[in-house]
Each structure stands twice: as structure tokens, then as C-alpha cells.
Amino acid sequence: MKQVMLLLLLAGLGLSGAVKAQVLAPKTSMPAQPADLASTLENSANPRFKVLNKPTPIYRRAADTLDEKHVFVLTPGTKVYIRKYLLQGYMINFNSEEYYLPYKFVVGIPTQIEI
Template identity: 40%
Template sequence: MKLLPFILIGLSPCIAKAQEVAVPGKPVEIKLLMSVAEVLSNSVNAKYMVLKSRTSVYHQPADTVNSRHAVRLFPGTKIYIRKYLPSGFMIDLGFAGDERYYLPAKSAKGLQTFVEI
């Protein structure tokens, strides 16, 4: 029993060498990196965009079909992203009110997302 640790230490280079080589014929799964939206949605800091052109925002995504916009925003307006949706964003304007608006993804195309620290 007293020699058991010395035997294991002597065999450790062989065990380490055996683990370096991949098993042939076994597919290796590669974990893909998270998308930017997933990373930003898990962040605690506020995210915002600054509009470059006049943009319409809606109360809900269904209002885009009839073009019933809630508010028209002017260039230079800072909008805070509150939720990412597959077709756009739920935003607010950063005022004391908690009213949320829908911004289609095509309206935000090319805008840079900033993170407040």
C-alpha cells in the first residue's frame, strides 16, 4: 500500500499522453458563440440607440400592418431597448413614464447599439 502512490505517479505520463489524442470516428460538437442580441439581453446595463432619421414607432407589432404609428421620433432621439423580439424591439424613450413602444427591425437597421455603464 505504501508503494501505490509512487506507482500512480509513474503511470501518470502514460495516462496524460493517452488523453491528448481524440477518439477517431467520433464526431466532435462545437459550441457556437452567442449572438449579440443574446449577450445584450443578459446584461444588466441599459442599452440604447440614437436614431439617424425620422422614425415611426408603434404600440404593438400588429399596428405595423395598418401603419397606425403611435409616435414619430426625430433624428438624434435616444431610444432604450427593453426587449428583443424576432421582428424588432420593445423600446421606451427613457422618460419617467413606463410606456413601451414597438420599433421594427428594418427601422433600426444600421444603427449602433450603445451600453450605458
């Protein structure tokens, strides 16, 4: 008889633990996150571009700027499409490939939107 009572007691404790686990947490409303300008521009349907006004070196990735390992130098008047805004520069599309363009080479050049 004691074994049956002990078994029922353990079964009841297990059942109450399962019921407690199913209790839903109170709903909390999350405030809306402000829109991030960089992600908004990156996901835009209208591409952004810059027209270079001086010879500008471009790189495969940001780390190549430390060793000045540029892929080639773009001539003035070249249109480059901005694909991603990074911390120190842009990822651009040129000749169907992605390159890194540091901000310091395009300071003062307006970003244009193609419509």
C-alpha cells in the same frame, strides 16, 4: 382460510407495486444549454440604446405595423432604450412606456451600451 390467503396475496401484490413505484430512475446528466444571446442581453445590468438618425415611427405592438398605425414619429437624435429583442424588431422604452420599433427603421445604427 381461502379468503385470508386471497387477502394476503392481494396485500402482497399491492405492496410490491408500491415498492416498484419507489425505485428511482437512473440519473442522467443533461448537457449544459448554450447561452441565448437575446436573453443574455435582455437580462444585462447595462442598458442598450440606439440614437436615431432619421424620423422613425414607433408602434404600441408589432401588429400595428400592418396597418401603419404608429403612435408618433421620433425625431433624429432621439435616444431609445432597448428592453427586449423580438423576431422582427425591439420593444423599447420611451417616456416610461413600452413601444415596438421594427428593425427596418434602425438598420445600420449601432447599438450602444450605457456603462
